[in-house]
Amino acid sequence: MTSTQAPAPPRQQTVWWRRPWIVPLMLVVAAFLAFSVPPYLTFDPAHSRLKPPEGNDFYYPLLVAHVLFGTVAMATACFQVWPAFRARHRAGHRVTGRIYVYAGALPAGVLGLYIGWYTSAGPSVLVANLVGSTLWLVVTLIGLRMALQRRYDEHRRWMSRSFALAMSIALSRVINIPAVIVLTPQVDTAFGGSEELMRNTATSIGVWLSPLLLLLLTDWLLERRKPRARRPVAARQPLPVSP
Template structure:
């Protein structure tokens, strides 16, 4: 029988849309890389770089593992009901998802063909992803589980930032296209690089801000029910 303290999925209405969005994104983004054909790549490999495409495929596959397992990590009902499953998927997320994807992402980010702004955004995003994931792992091993949840929430935000960055990229492209002849001096390539840069920076930034906003709201103490007064010494509240 399910414990009354176990969160029901319908009390977290965001979990189903989250999984649907992640699934739709992966269904669109991953298949071209499963062919192992560089011609199918959505990113242009740098000329003469034989390592870029194999590492890009590895980055995509590790990132897929991270996104799938991250959805289970932030699902409250799954964490409460299947604690062993939570630990197992957590290890998979860290060691077969976020960390390898982040380290490979450093190479991919450095060799991007989308210009220096995107290069810096990718490098900063990868470093942050690696850092917050390692800190979250250390907090769990020290049994500081509240801190562990906070840092892994930030890691989750960065793992999902690729989805938001693609959406922002599309919006930015639509907004910037009329400015090709003016702002970008007739260069469609420069406009595309700028749109990609906006998506790369804002995707990570907005989700990190949102994650910390949610974390701060959860730290705010709830008001006691009407008719209940807490004692100054922190004892059990008494009714008046």
């Protein structure tokens, strides 16, 4: 007579409202895009938040394209990290994933290299932009490769890092505010009276610190949620039988 093992109970899916960070994340992204994108929809360089370099006719059109591709990346990334959407709408997850990669992260990252190279905010911001865009491209391509190889656990980890880098632009704007507040009293001392140098320094703090913080947070969360390997149970040794 053989014993049969009872089937495991079906895994219950967590409803969306039990993920308290989903709605705030989407609201933050929507607010950031509503504030940042409209000036570039006019296609008027006078409304640009970044100063175009003189004599460079390619900068502003490529900046607008970078902003639009980045908008696609940030909007679709929210659905990529939404566990309920990923679990219940796998076809939708694949579609939004392709849009995120091919119409968002990759073109925005490539254009970010060009925009970053011609920044007017100084060499520190230039290097930070180049490093950030390169990292975004690399981790996104690795995540895409993991998906094509059906290594989905690794795919999720790398795309989580790609998501963190996509959102770093929003966090950098937040960090700029306290950075300017702290550095403003030092304009006449540390910055020799140059308010522009002070603002460039505050911008540098934001573009360096935001991706670092988000990548550290992402990897901490990934390690925290990683299933721990069970320790092997030692086989019980039979008790000695006394003669």
